[in-house]
Amino acid sequence: MKKKILAALLAGAMTVTLGACGGNTDSGNDTGTANDNTQGTTDTANVSGDAIRFMNTKIEIDGALKEFAKQYQEETGQEVVVESLGGGVDVNGQLKNYYAAGNMPDIFGFAADSYKSSFKDWLEPLDGESWIEDTDYAFKGEDGKVYGMPFALEGIGIAYNKDILDKAGIDPLTLTNINAYKDAFEKIDGMKDELGITSVCAVAAESGQMYWSTGNHMMAAYISQGKDRADKDIIDKLNAGGIDKDRMGQFADWLQLLFDYSDQNVLISGTYDDQLALWATGKAAFITQGNWIDPSLPTYEADFTCGIAPAAFTTEDTEGIIVDAPAVWGIYNESDKIDACKKFLKALAESEEGQKALVEDCGMVSPYKSCTLEPSTPLAKSMLPYIKDGKTYAWDWLTQPEGIAQNATGAVFELYAKGQLDKQGFVDTMESVIKDYVATNGSN
Structure with a gap:
């Protein structure tokens, strides 16, 4: 019975996704x-x-x-x-x-x-x-x-407003595991009025418009965070229609943490612009985007110091960010x-x-x-120490089955954000939709 209920919920969310995308074949990878x-x-x-x-x-x-x-x-x-x-x-x-x-x-x-x-x-x-x-x-x-x-090169992690973190007494270099993030989120949440923010995180999970962010860029952490660039075990398993259930469970805990401390209106129905505006105007400490948002920051007159921290979703430390040529x-x-x-x-x-x-x-x-030139934009600049120190993980999400974020996994993120799936439901549904999508469409 539980599987039937989950299937019905997923079908509903995916109907919205496909309708909202209007048949656009762009996978959102660029x-x-x-x-x-x-x-x-x-x-x-x-x-x-x-x-x-x-x-x-x-x-x-x-x-x-x-x-x-x-x-x-x-x-x-x-x-x-x-x-x-x-x-x-x-x-x-x-x-x-x-x-x-x-x-x-x-x-x-x-x-x-x-x-x-x-x-x-x-x-x-x-x-x-x-x-x-x-x-x-x-x-x-x-x-x-x-x-x-x-x-x-572009980097995926959690972008942060360093001015807010400094006021809260949080060193971004310590954010290398989920427990460190839990402590940081709880502390910042208790200081919202003092810090002048409305939420700790800016996350958007509505699958019709944001599947490229959830099913690709956030999913990238499950696939690659903490993995040697040559280790393709997780992406190979995904492309064969399977998941690592234990790792997916840890990833679900990470998502729940982000969702719990997010502006709920932006989380459930917000657009990319809504998500970016929340963070770029200084109303949230963290945002689930990468350095590609740099060119948009002047539009919001964002003059705060910022950087990218690891999407460190496990209890073990992972000190790098996900960097590659998109x-x-x-x-x-x-x-x-x-x-x-x-x-x-x-x-x-x-x-x-x-x-x-x-x-x-x-x-x-x-x-x-050999290039000694450095970018002037803040998030791009914050990537350089990770690259120079070799603390990067591959963009293996790029080799997922074509269209899987738009047509399958993006909807699962939305259901989880809405509370229509619990942790086990998220893991089971993700396993099911990946298996079915690969069986129907194959891998790249």
Whole structure:
């Protein structure tokens, strides 16, 4: 009987999810543009035959890339036309349309989740390029060859307002296990009036709009937090349709802690903007987002000191954050400009001008060890000690079955946030929906 009730609850939540998403096939993996509805130009009518066509999937770096392309042409004579797609565009669908029309760009952005499902037969191997030895984040295919050049690192954890933590007498460096978080949350909650906040945490779990945050970024902790980057046990199990029930139970305890100390209106029905505004205006101490929110902070005139702490959901200490290249740049293997494309990517990765464009002008964290430039944005800057100390875990959530957050697991987070599932119900339902989704849709 209990299983039937849980199934009915899940079906109801997923109906809302699918209806709210309107059939959008974007898995929400491109975090930098997940909530950006601006759309860049994709007009290729005036592109000369000698020009490299570069399809950029992060609209917020469009201007900086175009400026670098202009400088590159002045120095080398090679024209590079940057075409940028915004968050309102189905990037994978657009690339497939280009392919069908025989109009593929020479360089294009892609994420690990779309490699197997869409692009693995279209990419030129990049082995032998000098930048590969300078990074730990080159994208490798199933055959072990390098197919993607990383251009930025993003971090997932719990972003905090350090000014609030300082006033409460809490050192963020101590937040390395769930018990430390429990103590911190309880203390801050008891000082809300004194601190001028309305809730300890800003969390949004409504699955119609926030599945990408819960089913991808929060789920990332269950999959990778505390795991060696080479340890793929949890993600392999998930892709086979299974879970680690003990670990999922610990993760459920972590979620319950976050939910209990959250603004309940934002938790149950809030949008991304509601969640961000709560934290960015200083009304909450913590937010379940990563450094991709940096560009939005000036909109709220957020002038407080902030950083990212580990999503440390176990009783054992885990001192790192989840860091990886959310997307990479690859070269179309039937391009007639492959060598020219490799030279352009090499210039972006290794030249002083290229590194300046990516770090200072685009505001990103460089994936290259030789780069000495640092971003000026606060959350990106707070990632650097973790990276330099090797305290990072992989973005293995990127290789979940395509669409699983939107169409399955996101709804389970919502039910749990609403109190319609208890801890055991969360674990059992998560196990059930993952098993069923993989059986029906397969893994990437």
